[in-house]
Amino acid sequence: GDSVTQMEGPVTLSEEAFLTINCTYTATGYPSLFWYVQYPGEGLQLLLKATKADDKGSNKGFEATYRKETTSFHLEKGSVQVSDSAVYFCALSDSGSNYQLIWGAGTKLIIKP
Amino acid sequence: ETGVTQTPRHLVMGMTNKKSLKCEQHLGHNAMYWYKQSAKKPLELMFVYSLEERVENNSVPSRFSPECPNSSHLFLHLHTLQPEDSALYLCASSQGRGGGDTGELFFGEGSRLTVL
Numbered sequence: 001g002d003s004v005t006q007m008e009g010p011v012t013l014s015e016e017a018f019l020t021i022n023c024t025y026t027a028t029g030y031p032s033l034f035w036y037v038q039y040p041g042e043g044l045q046l047l048l049k050a051t052k053a054d055d056k057g058s059n060k061g062f063e064a065t066y067r068k069e070t071t072s073f074h075l076e077k078g079s080v081q082v083s084d085s086a087v088y089f090c091a092l093s094d095s096g097s098n099y100q101l102i103w104g105a106g107t108k109l110i111i112k113p
Numbered sequence: 114e115t116g117v118t119q120t121p122r123h124l125v126m127g128m129t130n131k132k133s134l135k136c137e138q139h140l141g142h143n144a145m146y147w148y149k150q151s152a153k154k155p156l157e158l159m160f161v162y163s164l165e166e167r168v169e170n171n172s173v174p175s176r177f178s179p180e181c182p183n184s185s186h187l188f189l190h191l192h193t194l195q196p197e198d199s200a201l202y203l204c205a206s207s208q209g210r211g212g213g214d215t216g217e218l219f220f221g222e223g224s225r226l227t228v229l
Binding site: 004008032034041042043044045046049089091093097098099100101102103104105106 | 117153154155156169203205210215217218221223
């Protein structure tokens with residue numbers, strides 16, 4: 001079945017550091033890929049998405065590129081801020097999952113000033 | 114009120130109690146979901162309602178009982194829970210099942226459940 005694997009956290013960085021959170025997937029079809037973010041005490045919200053190979057999703061300075069050859073969708077940001085501290089979830093949706101979202105376990109990001 | 118609202122935010126109950134979680138969405142969506150979020154585990158989809166009909170039940174124990182009286186409201190009735198049921202329960206809504214073309218789900222802030 002479909003699955004998503006994320007790097008384990010927590011990831012701790014200093015402000016203005018470069019961020020990468022790894023995400024790889026297995027899917028039977030041609031999935032759409034998503035990053036959601038959960039700030040402390042809040043529900044999840046969609047951060048960015050990509051629907052086909054080589055697409056790049058971007059939002060709030062975050063980017064992720066849909067790499068079919070490596071089945072990856074790594075999240076990157078050039079310069080993180082304290083306000084980026086949150087839990088980040090990678091997810092996919094495709095026909096193999098009946099178009100329900102399949103989630104990774106989440107990666108907690110801690111940014112220190 | 115806007116978005117997805119969940120009440121209560123925190124709930125502590127004994128194993129013999131009966132309680133309910135409530136979710137209300139003000140987005141005009143036609144699908145609603147219950148998820149269980151436990152530490153360091155992927156989100157677990159519990160139930161999906163589309164146009165007020167339950168379309169998925171992912172092998173959830175019968176001590177969890179959902180109810181969707183209309184497209185804006187979703188309940189999760191709890192009875193004789195176990196300590197391992199302690200978790201954050203998230204409600205979400207979307208336009209189109211699975212988030213439709215956008216894959217976007219809108220989440221509430223969750224109800225933190227502790228079973229003693």
